[in-house]
Every structure is written in C-alpha cells, then in structure tokens.
Amino acid sequence: MAASFRFYTRHxxxxxxxxRATTAGELRDGIASVPxxxxxxxxxxxxxxxxxLSPEPPNDFAFWVTTSLGLDxxxxxxxxxxxxxxxxxxxxxxxxxxxxDAHLANGRTRTTACPEGEDFHFMACRTFVLPTPYQxxxxxxxxxxxxxxxxxxxxxxxxxxxxxxxKGVNDFSTWxxxxxxxxxxxxxxxxxxxxxxLDGLRKKIIGEVQRHVRD
Amino acid sequence: MxxxxxxxxxxxxxxxxELFLLAGRLRGRPVRHVNSTAVGGGVAEILTRMMPLLKDLxxxxxxxxxxxxERFFRITKAMHNALHGGSDPIGAGDFAFFLEVxxxxxxxxxxxxxxxxxxxxxxIALVEERSGRGGRWVWRCHIxxxxxxxxxxxxxxxxxxxxxxxxxxxxxxARPLGVRQVLISPSIDxxxxxxxDLPEATVQEVCDRFKIDRSRPVVAQISRxxxxxxxxxxxxxxxxxxxxxxCQLVLAGGGATDDPEGAxxxxxxxxxxxxxxxxxxLFLPPASDVEINALQRAATVVLQKSxxxxxxxxxxxxxxxxxxxxxxxxxxIPLQVTHRHSGILTHSIEGTAYWxxxxxxxxxxxxxxxxxxxxxxxxxxxxxxxxxxxxxxxxSLFESKDIVYL
Numbered sequence: 001m002a003a004s005f006r007f008y009t010r011h012x013x014x015x016x017x018x019x020r021a022t023t024a025g026e027l028r029d030g031i032a033s034v035p036x037x038x039x040x041x042x043x044x045x046x047x048x049x050x051x052x053l054s055p056e057p058p059n060d061f062a063f064w065v066t067t068s069l070g071l072d073x074x075x076x077x078x079x080x081x082x083x084x085x086x087x088x089x090x091x092x093x094x095x096x097x098x099x100x101d102a103h104l105a106n107g108r109t110r111t112t113a114c115p116e117g118e119d120f121h122f123m124a125c126r127t128f129v130l131p132t133p134y135q136x137x138x139x140x141x142x143x144x145x146x147x148x149x150x151x152x153x154x155x156x157x158x159x160x161x162x163x164x165x166x167k168g169v170n171d172f173s174t175w176x177x178x179x180x181x182x183x184x185x186x187x188x189x190x191x192x193x194x195x196x197x198l199d200g201l202r203k204k205i206i207g208e209v210q211r212h213v214r215d
Numbered sequence: 216m217x218x219x220x221x222x223x224x225x226x227x228x229x230x231x232x233e234l235f236l237l238a239g240r241l242r243g244r245p246v247r248h249v250n251s252t253a254v255g256g257g258v259a260e261i262l263t264r265m266m267p268l269l270k271d272l273x274x275x276x277x278x279x280x281x282x283x284x285e286r287f288f289r290i291t292k293a294m295h296n297a298l299h300g301g302s303d304p305i306g307a308g309d310f311a312f313f314l315e316v317x318x319x320x321x322x323x324x325x326x327x328x329x330x331x332x333x334x335x336x337x338x339i340a341l342v343e344e345r346s347g348r349g350g351r352w353v354w355r356c357h358i359x360x361x362x363x364x365x366x367x368x369x370x371x372x373x374x375x376x377x378x379x380x381x382x383x384x385x386x387x388x389a390r391p392l393g394v395r396q397v398l399i400s401p402s403i404d405x406x407x408x409x410x411x412d413l414p415e416a417t418v419q420e421v422c423d424r425f426k427i428d429r430s431r432p433v434v435a436q437i438s439r440x441x442x443x444x445x446x447x448x449x450x451x452x453x454x455x456x457x458x459x460x461x462c463q464l465v466l467a468g469g470g471a472t473d474d475p476e477g478a479x480x481x482x483x484x485x486x487x488x489x490x491x492x493x494x495x496x497l498f499l500p501p502a503s504d505v506e507i508n509a510l511q512r513a514a515t516v517v518l519q520k521s522x523x524x525x526x527x528x529x530x531x532x533x534x535x536x537x538x539x540x541x542x543x544x545x546x547x548i549p550l551q552v553t554h555r556h557s558g559i560l561t562h563s564i565e566g567t568a569y570w571x572x573x574x575x576x577x578x579x580x581x582x583x584x585x586x587x588x589x590x591x592x593x594x595x596x597x598x599x600x601x602x603x604x605x606x607x608x609x610x611s612l613f614e615s616k617d618i619v620y621l
Contacts, residue, residue: 009233013607016389016396037617067554115562117545121386123398126611130236130621132229150229164618 002178005142007134007149010156012125021120024069025110027061028100030122036089038124040164043083043092061096068114074103084192087168129156143209151198158193158201172205184212217406219271225405226599234599237606238272240621245275246609247328251337253280258334258357264404268602281320281338286312291337300362310370314340330609342377351612354378359525359546360388379612384526385547397608400550402601403531408504410535413512421509425495427463432575435465435514437507440480443523448564450487450494452520455568460575467497467510511536516574516581520567521545531596534558534588539581541570551596557588
C-alpha cells in the first residue's frame with residue numbers, strides 16, 4: 001500500500017547576480033558561467049509569472065534576443081530548446097550554449113548591442129519548499145486537493161521536482177506508479193507542461209485521473 | 216485598516232494560508248524596520264499598510280524612525296539626487312555629519328532584534344552597530360539606482376557591504392557587490408482608495424466634474440508633472456493620433472506647488488495643450504486618490520511615457536484596472552509590461568502614437584492586453600506578494616542553500 005501523497009508548496013526569492021549582457025556574445029558568456037539556479041530561473045520565470053498566458057512566452061534568453069537584439073532567428077531557436085527533454089539543468093545549459101555557439105560562429109551577430117536601458121540582467125532564485133496541510137490517500141482525495149491547491153504547489157510537484165531536484169519525473173506520476181496505476185503515471189508524465197498554463201495543467205491532470213478512475 | 220483575511224479575494228485561500236505557513240517559520244525572530252519618516256513618501260505609505268498585516272500573520276515586528284535635523288535631511292536629499300545621477304555637492308564635512316547623526320540615533324535605539332530591516336540611505340550607517348549587537352541586517356533600497364554618482368555610491372557601498380543582503384526594486388539597480396542582492400518589486404494595495412473598485416456613478420461623477428466626454432475615447436497619463444514623466448511628449452503623441460481618431464487626452468497628477476521645476480513643467484504642458492479643448496490638464500491636490508482611481512478607470516488607454524522611472528507603480532495601478540497600457544521601456548516598467556502580452560512598450564513619441572492608434576482601433580486586442588495585465592499584477596504586484604517576499608528574505612538570512620526545506 002503506497003503512502004499518502006503529501007502536497008508541498010514552494011516560493012522563490014529572486015536574487016540579482018549583478019552581471020549583465022548587452023550583446024549575444026556577452027549573453028553566451030554569462031550563460032556559460034552563472035550558477036545553475038540562474039539558468040533555471042531564466043528558463044522558468046515566464047512560466048511562473050505569466051502562467052495565465054497560453055501558449056507560454058519563450059524563456060528569458062529567447063525573449064531578450066528577439067525583442068532587444070532583434071535577432072529573430074536566434075530567438076526562435078532559443079525558444080525551441082526542448083526543456084521537457086532535459087533531465088538536468090546542466091543539460092539545459094549545454095543545449096542553450098550549443099544553439100548560441102552555432103548561431104554566433106559567423107561572428108556577425110555576436111556584437112550587436114541592445115538599445116540603452118535594455119541590458120539583460122542575470123538573476124537566480126532561492127527556492128523555499130514547505131509542506132501544506134493537504135494530503136491524499138487515494139485518487140479521489142487527490143482530485144479534491146488538486147482542485148483547490150495553489151498553483152505554486154502544482155508547479156513544485158511538476159517542474160521543480162522533475163528538473164531542479166533532478167528526479168527525472170514529476171511527483172504525481174511517481175505516486176500513481178506506487179499506488180499501482182502505471183498507465184495513469186505514464187499518461188501524466190507524457191504531458192508537456194511547458195505548453196500549457198498552470199491552471200490548464202491542473203485541469204489536464206484532473207481529467208486524466210478522472211478518466212482513469214472511470215475506466 | 217485592513218486585516219490579512221480581507222485579502223482572500225485577491226490572494227486566494229491557499230495564498231493567504233501559505234503566508235501564515237511562512238510567517239510561522241519566523242516565530243521567535245523579531246523584525247525591526249527602520250526608516251527616516253513616519254508619514255509622507257512611498258516607504259512610509261507601504262510600511263503603514265504592511266505593519267498591521269505582518270502582525271496579523273503573527274510576525275513580531277516594530278517600526279522605528281530615525282531623528283535628524285534640517286542639515287541631515289538636506290544632505291540625505293542631496294544623496295538621493297546623486298543616486299539618481301544628479302550632481303548636488305556633498306562635501307567631506309557632510310558625510311561626517313551624516314555619520315554623526317546615524318551614530319546618535321544608534322545610541323538611542325535598542326537594536327537588539329534578530330532582524331534589522333533598514334530602509335533607504337538615511338539610516339544606512341546604523342549597521343555599524345552590528346559588531347556589538349549582532350543580529351541579521353538587511354538594507355532595502357527603494358530608489359532608482361541606475362546611474363549613481365561615484366563618490367556617493369563609494370561612500371554608501373562601504374556600508375551596504377556590511378549587511379547580510381541588499382534589496383533592490385529593479386534588476387537594473389543591481390551592482391557588483393560583495394553581499395547577496397535580492398529583487399523585490401514594490402506593490403499596490405487593492406484595498407486602497409487608489410485601487411479599490413469604484414461604483415460606475417463615482418467614475419461618471421469625476422468625469423462630469425472635469426467635463427470629460429465619456430462617449431469618445433480617453434487617453435490618459437496620470438503622473439506627477441515632472442520632466443522625467445515627459446508630459447509634453449505625451450501631448451505630441453496625442454497630436455499625432457488626433458487626426459485619425461477623435462479622442463481626448465487627460466494629463467492628471469500632482470506635484471509640489473513650491474517646486475519651481477514642477478510649476479515650470481506645468482506651464483509648458485499648458486502652453487503645449489493651448490487651444491485644444493480635448494486636452495485636459497488637471498493639477499490634482501493631495502488626497503485625490505479617488506479621483507486618480509476614477510480617471511484611470513475612465514481611460515480607454517493609459518500612457519506612462521516616462522524618460523526615467525524608479526519602478527512606475529502607476530503602470531501597475533492601470534493594469535490592475537485591466538486597462539491597456541502603452542509605456543516606456545524604462546526602470547521597472549518592463550517588469551510590469553511584457554510587450555504585446557500584457558501591454559505595449561515604446562521608445563519614442565512616434566511609437567507611442569502608433570500603438571495608441573492601434574489600441575483605439577482594435578478594442579478587442581486592447582481588452583486582451585488589459586485582461587492579461589490585470590492577472591499579471593494580481594499574481595506579481597499586490598501587497599500580499601510583497602509580504603511574501605519580505606518573509607522569504609527574512610528566512611533566507613538563516614539559510615545558505617539554493618533549495619531550502621522549511
């Protein structure tokens with residue numbers, strides 16, 4: 001018998017690294033050397049702050065390269081880095097650097113500077129994880145809690161657990177598997193959470209669980 | 216005064232519950248805020264609203280105000296201007312006097328609390344006390360820090376680096392420093408007179424009082440009469456729009472009447488607007504929060520065409536009212552407006568006029584921007600988020616890892 005699922009939540013404190021970039025070359029050098037928490041922050045900030053928009057805007061790197069440097073093709077490539085296929089933040093950093101290095105190899109766009117006042121500021125985040133009073137003993141209770149829990153909790157169990165804590169899979173799927181529902185675990189881990197809003201994700205997971213219970 | 220439970224409609228049950236969870240982790244760690252004024256100014260305003268809420272959450276907290284004479288505040292005003300890039304002269308004697316006043320205050324204050332949260336440069340040197348009295352120290356900088364005058368910054372930096380961390384309002388204010396730097400944006404209070412919901416009759420009454428015709432589109436900039444807010448640029452942008460769309464322009468705001476520059480700006484604005492009955496230049500007296508609220512709600516499009524900006528909370532106020540906003544990409548504005556997602560960012564008079572025309576002619580798109588903007592503010596710029604960030608900052612003083620399990 002699997003243990004109850006305890007819902008946690010998390011909040012981020014944003015830290016400023018005091019480092020900035022004005023060209024794609026400087027962005028590349030910054031990405032290569034900032035802490036992993038900064039790569040995580042810049043590839044997930046939009047998701048957290050703009051989770052009402054669907055489809056989500058791209059990551060900070062892509063957004064800045066497109067809107068402030070006017071390098072649309074490079075921006076598109078950076079936006080297309082498939083975060084869901086990266087199991088670790090270092091994989092994400094490496095893929096982002098590969099895109100930048102390939103594009104900047106010709107040297108023409110490396111030194112294009114952004115307009116004054118639009119520098120890219122490297123930031124990072126410190127994450128605080130804390131237990132909520134909610135837990136679920138079975139799928140029915142799980143749906144009841146998931147429906148009312150804050151989006152920060154959903155975010156923690158899906159994004160933070162998989163990539164930042166490097167568990168490779170979201171917490172919900174791990175619990176479904178332990179509960180003896182491997183099909184449901186697979187269905188939820190197949191979802192690409194980067195292509196929907198957090199509330200959309202909430203509804204999708206609830207839908208999957210309800211379908212599974214019905215079947 | 217509102218209690219934390221009054222914010223349930225904005226932060227949600229889970230959001231308020233999480234604030235209680237975080238506050239509970241601070242039990243036994245009293246917090247002392249120190250600033251330089253009890254009334255007037257943004258810092259006093261936010262502390263006045265925040266203190267009861269922190270107490271409501273169970274955080275043991277108090278607020279002290281340092282004392283200073285006219286010379287001290289003249290020096291701190293010059294420092295403030297210097298941090299904005301101004302060039303008011305500050306001599307060696309002034310720096311010495313500044314320190315003397317800080318030390319005098321330190322002698323009279325019981326700085327034995329576990330967390331000392333010092334606001335802005337005026338009381339910055341209180342941190343000299345930490346060697347004798349211990350505790351954790353946070354310096355909160357509320358002001359624009361983009362181009363600080365080197366001599367003043369060097370002087371302050373010597374003190375900033377004695378703190379455990381420094382808190383800034385916008386990424387552009389970060390500096391290479393030997394201490395942690397945290398980003399905490401200011402916030403608006405959805406229950407204040409400036410932001411609370413207003414009955415339609417109040418909005419109409421305010422418009423009637425100023426003779427604004429609500430059957431035609433209203434473009435508004437609600438901001439102090441200050442060169443940095445570029446009110447003349449706003450009128451020029453309006454003049455480019457007017458031949459294509461029959462709209463009105465409202466420029467409303469306050470400003471110190473004894474500020475010779477403010478009066479000069481107002482005079483220039485009136486001259487630029489002369490002869491056009493559809494331009495309303497409204498110099499509002501203090502305590503006009505309901506009027507400001509009503510004018511923002513009456514606007515079809517809200518502008519904030521600043522040349523320089525600390526954070527620009529007027530943008531958050533307009534977005535909270537679900538208004539489409541066209542604003543300059545300066546200071547903290549890009550944190551509030553993501554171009555073409557939650558508003559429009561521009562760089563020129565022509566660009567501003569272009570986007571105002573677009574939004575007036577495409578009300579569905581404008582409405583979508585406004586709706587997105589309101590949700591963005593609800594999620595990121597309300598006072599409850601501000602409190603959460605403060606609680607996290609306090610908790611971070613006792614942790615060194617990137618991921619902290621509480």
